[in-house]
Amino acid sequence: MIHSCDLAPAYVRAIAPYQPGKPISELAREFGLSEQSIVKLASNENPLGVSPKALQAMQEALTDIARYPDGNGFVLKDALCRRFGVALPQIVLGNGSNDVLELAAHAYLEPGVEAIYAQHAFAVYPLVTQAMGAIGVKVKARDFGHDLPAMLVAITSKTRMLFIANPNNPTGTLLSKPELLAFLRDVPKHVLVVLDEAYDEYLPEELKSESIAWLAEFENLIVTRTFSKAYGLAGLRVGFALAHPLVADLLNRVRQPFNVNTLALVASAAALQDGDFVRRSREQNDAGMAQITAGVRNLGLDYIPSFANFVSVRIPDAGTVYRRLLEHGVIVRPVANYEMPDYLRVSIGLASENARFLQVLAQVI
Ligand SMILES: *Cc1c(COP(=O)(O)O)cnc(C)c1O
Numbered sequence: 001m002i003h004s005c006d007l008a009p010a011y012v013r014a015i016a017p018y019q020p021g022k023p024i025s026e027l028a029r030e031f032g033l034s035e036q037s038i039v040k041l042a043s044n045e046n047p048l049g050v051s052p053k054a055l056q057a058m059q060e061a062l063t064d065i066a067r068y069p070d071g072n073g074f075v076l077k078d079a080l081c082r083r084f085g086v087a088l089p090q091i092v093l094g095n096g097s098n099d100v101l102e103l104a105a106h107a108y109l110e111p112g113v114e115a116i117y118a119q120h121a122f123a124v125y126p127l128v129t130q131a132m133g134a135i136g137v138k139v140k141a142r143d144f145g146h147d148l149p150a151m152l153v154a155i156t157s158k159t160r161m162l163f164i165a166n167p168n169n170p171t172g173t174l175l176s177k178p179e180l181l182a183f184l185r186d187v188p189k190h191v192l193v194v195l196d197e198a199y200d201e202y203l204p205e206e207l208k209s210e211s212i213a214w215l216a217e218f219e220n221l222i223v224t225r226t227f228s229k230a231y232g233l234a235g236l237r238v239g240f241a242l243a244h245p246l247v248a249d250l251l252n253r254v255r256q257p258f259n260v261n262t263l264a265l266v267a268s269a270a271a272l273q274d275g276d277f278v279r280r281s282r283e284q285n286d287a288g289m290a291q292i293t294a295g296v297r298n299l300g301l302d303y304i305p306s307f308a309n310f311v312s313v314r315i316p317d318a319g320t321v322y323r324r325l326l327e328h329g330v331i332v333r334p335v336a337n338y339e340m341p342d343y344l345r346v347s348i349g350l351a352s353e354n355a356r357f358l359q360v361l362a363q364v365i
Contacts, residue, residue: 011111011133018123022331033329039356041347042331044169044199044310046232048284048350050267051277054233057270058263069262076260079269080240084212089245092252095259097198097226097239101163102128104222104241106254108160108192109134116154117163118146120171120338122196125163134160144304144312145173148183155191162187165196166209170335170345172306177209184218192247194222198239199308201230201278202285207307212242219244222251227264229309230281231271236264285309288348295358299365310347315365318344324364330357 005013021042028035073093080091094100101124109115111133117125119141129136135158139151146164155162167174175183180195187193195211211223222243228234238260241251271277292311296303302314312335315321322334322344333345346357 009133011130015127015130016337018127019337021333022326024331027326027329027331031327031329038329038331039349039353040331041310041349041353041357042333042345043234044229044308044347045234046229046281046309047288047348047353048232048277048281050232051271051274053274053277054231054267054271057266061262061266065262067262069258069260069265071257073260073265076238076240076265076269076272079272080242083272084242086212086215086242087245090215090242090248092241092243092248092255093260093265094239094241094255095261095264096228096237097196097224097241098124099237099259100224100239100241100251101125101194101196102131103251103254104161104192104194105129105132105134107250112158113160114156114158115161115163116151116159118151118165118168120144120168120340121146121163122165122169123337125165129161141171143173144168144171146175148175148179152183152186155188157190159191161192161194163194163196165198167199167203167307169198169308170310170312170333170338170340170343171304172308172311173304174203174207174307175209177207180209180211181214184214184221187220189220192220192222193218194224196224198224198226198229200225202282202309203307215242215244219247222247227268227271230278231268232277232281233264233267233271236261236267238264238268284350285348288351288354291351291354292346292348292358295354296361299358299362301365304343310345312340312343312345314342315344316342318342321361321364325357325360328360328364330360332357 105128109132114135115129116137126136224241226239304312
């Protein structure tokens with residue numbers, strides 16, 4: 001007897017599921033800890049929580065949730081147009097930017113074609129590539145970051161997409177503006193470049209790329225951003241892509257009609273207006289990054305200098321240290337699945353959370 005699962009495409013059966021950070025509630029159950037005592041620094045979430053403006057917008061929209069959301073997301077798109085100086089048809093909204101990455105893969109990939117990404121790059125790129133039955137081409141990293149010349153060399157007539165995370169997760173590495181611009185000029189026009197800027201808001205002004213202005217020059221560029229990190233809306237799931245209208249149109253064709261829900265639409269539009277919250281989030285992150293990097297240096301540990309809201313710390317026997325941290329109610333992220341078995345990724349938290357992490361780390365190493 002053939003089981004229905006046996007008839008699923010081999011490339012689907014071969015997918016290794018995404019490994020999320022351990023939820024607080026799960027650790028509390030496993031070790032009999034109280035949820036309040038647990039420090040989670042595992043998913044690059046915003047330790048400041050949610051913008052009060054976003055919360056208020058959701059309160060007001062709660063009475064509308066018997067109705068379907070606006071499938072065109074006008075209120076959010078309008079706010080994005082004004083914020084970024086783009087036109088409505090250049091925008092694709094997603095249920096998290098993860099959704100947008102998947103839409104790009106759906107629109108551009110099929111069995112037999114290739115997508116390129118870097119070693120140690122965000123796990124979603126190989127996942128969405130494999131889900132389409134396309135061939136993932138992983139290019140060896142240089143100093144934990146993208147090796148752009150090597151990525152250019154990897155392009156063939158079968159290449160359809162190339163993913164760049166800037167800053168990259170889980171390494172926190174950043175490509176410079178001139179490096180990226182020169183790269184975009186060298187990429188053949190038949191290859192779509194997905195520039196994932198999930199952590200852009202954490203960069204100081206002078207290090208931000210000019211990716212949105214570059215859209216005018218490069219019709220094969222997609223810039224993705226998210227409300228999950230500096231905007232503090234990870235649980236709502238909202239992200240977006242900006243691209244040439246023809247590219248955006250392709251992605252919108254494979255999108256679910258109502259992929260972004262009502263609360264997510266109003267909250268993200270309101271969060272976009274709360275510049276003060278994003279500024280505080282960045283300041284909080286800068287201070288926490290200084291605290292954690294100084295703390296691990298004091299413990300004699302090395303780390304990869306990071307431009308995002310997390311840092312990957314080199315720790316001998318990282319797997320054991322991860323489990324011992326868990327026993328003490330501190331959740332960080334192992335990154336062995338990113339070919340970094342000697343590292344743990346730590347999200348920047350509140351000063352008290354960072355201090356607790358450092359204290360427990362000192363105890364368990
Ligand atoms: C967190 C993250 C995202 C955002 O994911 P969402 O689906 O928007 O929550 C995208 N890309 C990278 C590199 C990330 O680290």
